[in-house]
Amino acid sequence: MVLPEILVFGGLLGAVYALLSLGFSLSYGVARILNLAHGSFYMIGGYVYYVFLTLSGVNGVGSLLLAVALTFLLGIALYLGLIRPVRSAPVRVLLITLSAAIVAQEVVSLAFGDRGVGAPFIIGGISAPLGVVVENQRILAAGVSLAMFLSVWLLIRTTKLGRAVRAVAQDAEAASLMGINDTRISVITLGLSGATAGLAGALLGPLTGISPDAWLNATVVAFAVVILGGLGSIPGTFLAAFLVSYSQIIVAFEVSSSYEIIVPLAVIAVAVLVRPKGLLGKVEE
């Protein structure tokens, strides 16, 4: 009986994918930055959580908050230090963020080795929704991811800051003429991007382990979700996250887990060829 497994695992994974991809969607949709180091925030978030929880004696919730805070600051630092100087040239942004991702991988590898690390769960035990046995940590990861996604979406939809973000996303020049500081918005966007990806890494890390090369798969997944959902569309990102996760889980159960990794790549190829705007995209590219 595979359907309950697909429903449960696909849903739990989709929630985390949504959080992971949200930042990528924001950074491109708002700041027009295609940040190939996005997955590095995921990787670093996982390691920060591991370090504080296992090596520094901070509790699980505290380690999560620290992971969020540090990756938020890292996102800001990445923008101000590396991206802003070359922002006018998209190819240079791609190159410099890719380089940053590789450097981050090497630095983490030197510090912790090539092997992955696994941090303890925040909550132990198992539950059986729809009769499918899953770790409580996985349910927690999905729940926190959904809550964070909703919070960011509400921030964008209902606050003054969110209006400024949407204004910049619609027309940066006009927004600037209206007195909205584009740099400030970009800084906040990249910070949020880092924080959301970092939180995804901290939540999923205990379940899958975190290794220095984890950034690559995370970037590919985020890329696939955002391309499929539509660049700059938060509802599109949410929908696409579950489409990608369910596709992966169906392939894993019905074909082979060896092909699971191909799914996001296939999604990118199909989306670009068939519907470049994405499902709910607003930005033409």
Place this chain on the structure above:
Amino acid sequence: MARSAAIAVLVVIVIAAVAGVVSYYYVSTAPASTSTSTSTATSTATSTATSTSTQTVTSTGISTVTSTSIKTVTSTGVQPITFGILGPLTDVTGIDEKEGAQLAVTEINAHGGVLGRPLQLVYEDTQEADPTIPVSTGLAAMNRIVTVDHAQVIIGGERSDVVLAEEQQLPKYKVPFLDTGAADTSLGKQVISNYSLYKYFFMVSPVNSTALATGLISYYGYFHYVEPNLTKVYILAEDIAVWHALVPVLQYYLPTLGFTIVSPGGGADYFPYGSTDFTTQMSNVRSTGAQVICILAAGQDSVQLIQTWANLKVPAIPMGIDVAAESPSFWGQTSGAAKYETIEVGIGDTGTPINTIGANFYQNYSKYYNTLPIYTADGAYESVYIAAQAIEKAGTTNGTVLIPYIEKTNLTGPDGVVTFDRSHNVVYNPDYTKGAALSMVQWTAFNTYTPVWPPTVAKPIALPPWM
């Protein structure tokens, strides 16, 4: 202008002086038995330790050193013989290759070296334990270890596809390659199919994948005898060449022993090397009603696999070949989830040595490196002795001349007796007095696994409490 030139000259002099002081300090304290990948073969650094030691030499040539510290001795002016360690030097398999070799080199140099010359080691990191690293990285490292580091014997290897590619280079380099990590039978088949080209390759450790399967099947036969009600087996394997070669052997023999293979298609459920999420696989194990998980894993992915198995309390006992689980750090890596996992190891790695050489190797390794060895350490240790003996008997370091001497190896090591068959694979024998033998051990506590097979050394197998 003159002032600027003077300042520039002064800066250069200061930099040169600092570099000179640093390099002098480094050279004067570097152990003589090792060198970096950039050193030449004529390194003559010396270091001494003041410990006392007693040494005995067995008839097979392995010396046993009971000194309290690693002692290295060289004679200034004598050209050392260079052995190269080629492997993933930041992974436990490569680290153990390095350390096992270092221990052997220390012992041999304590006896005056080979042909009156000290042994020295050089190292090149292939990074092959990382599944994303291409084969070309290993080949580049091999090229460096021969052409730059001037290794006269190569010891190492871990990933079969990398070692297969390295084997293709041996006709060009004409240097003996003693494999201590890869088990693919294709490696030996090359030797038989084209002996003149590939005769330089020898598989010292582990035994090849067919022998690994033979040992595993023998164990499963024993397990069926002690637990006759646990008959449903789910084969879960990394998608790499060595397991693809081994699975058909399991598919053929397990049913004859009374087992039913319940993994998809009656074969193996393959997962990508380096996988991190095993929820799908564990869900499948549970849904098929499997009672045994036959794990075949060479990489670190088994850390997550075992953690997921334990977290989900899957009612099946994992028993198979799991390289990562051989490491003493596996218990910590899995936060104790490794308990009850049962794995195949060389009989010298059970924690219960089978002979005096194994006992001394185990004791010295633990003492010097504060950890327990895995199979690559044994293999590298034996490989150094194999090569040293061959050089001693041949009277030369010429790679081609050494081959027949290596072929005639008859060495007692930590894993039993090392001899080679026609394919230059170490000969497997369940009797460790006649060949390289295997054992199954079960993780029971931190830093502790207990032999559960062969019956001569076995303790009872424990099942997880949720089964």
